[in-house]
Amino acid sequence: MSSSSYTTFLALSILSLLSFSAHGQLSNAFYARSCPNVQAIVRSAMAQAVRKEPRMAVSILRLFFHDCFVNGCDASILLDDTATFTGEKNAFPNQNTARGFDVIDTIKSNVEARCNATVSCADILTLAARDGVVLLGGPTWTVPLGRRDAKTASQSAANSQIPSPASSLSTLTSMFAAKGLDARDLTALSGAHTIGQASCGNFRAHIYNDNNVDPSFAALRKQTCPASGGNSNLAPLDIQSPNRFGNEYYKDLIARRSLLHSDQELFNNGTQDALVRQYSNNPALFAADFANAMVKLGTISPLTGANGEIRLNCRKVNS
Structure with missing residues (x-):
């Protein structure tokens, strides 16, 4: 082989390898040609949903978090149970509390009308979570795209890998670390609880039994969360x-007026106190760290390339 031919062959080989590598990676411009309006479509549908019910923004954000913590960001949480399949929707952390599935269905239908069999449910959920935060005044960030959808789900993993409202700081730290998220990510992502609500069954033990809670705040919450009933x-x-x-x-957190035990664990335990104080005094720092942590969260073990599929209906695998 001549020198010039070898050089051409080598260049083509490198380009081929780069192309193969990019195919298996997430990209900020993944749908630039195949569905250039996807982000506008998602944003428009989320704007309608949040105008109707502001709480929906955090419901979608929670879906995204619970999805990514179980086998990665693969839209497995969106799959309905069937006679032969048990998914994640009825796992203990999601049962009767996970919501917003109809909003994702609407977005998916709108996207399919413009870009058939092109955009994954996993990418739609990731974009919708970002847009919900923005619509309630939070930061924005660039979402890497190119995820594909899982063909299966794991109820057992959902039961064991999603943090509980009763989790200790050490448990939270280790569970986040298992997903490649450090203590700073944990503290920043927990700030998502600046929006939304929790049910009495998830915070009763904190307001009745914990010492690390302001007594007047506990008394206020007890008015609508009795010692028994009203879950x-x-x-x-x-x-x-x-x-x-x-x-x-x-x-x-600093005032010990956090609703959940797991949240209050971030303060008065020493290791995270300084960061909590920084975030309380510097909203720009919190916003930047939250955005960075959301990008990291969204890149946990995504299915890419030939793995998974592009579901036509987010609730079921393709036939």
């Missing part, structure tokens, strides 16, 4: 601004 009664996670994304959550 489905709701209370805001952030008493100051339940429908606005901001750093008030961290101020609540």
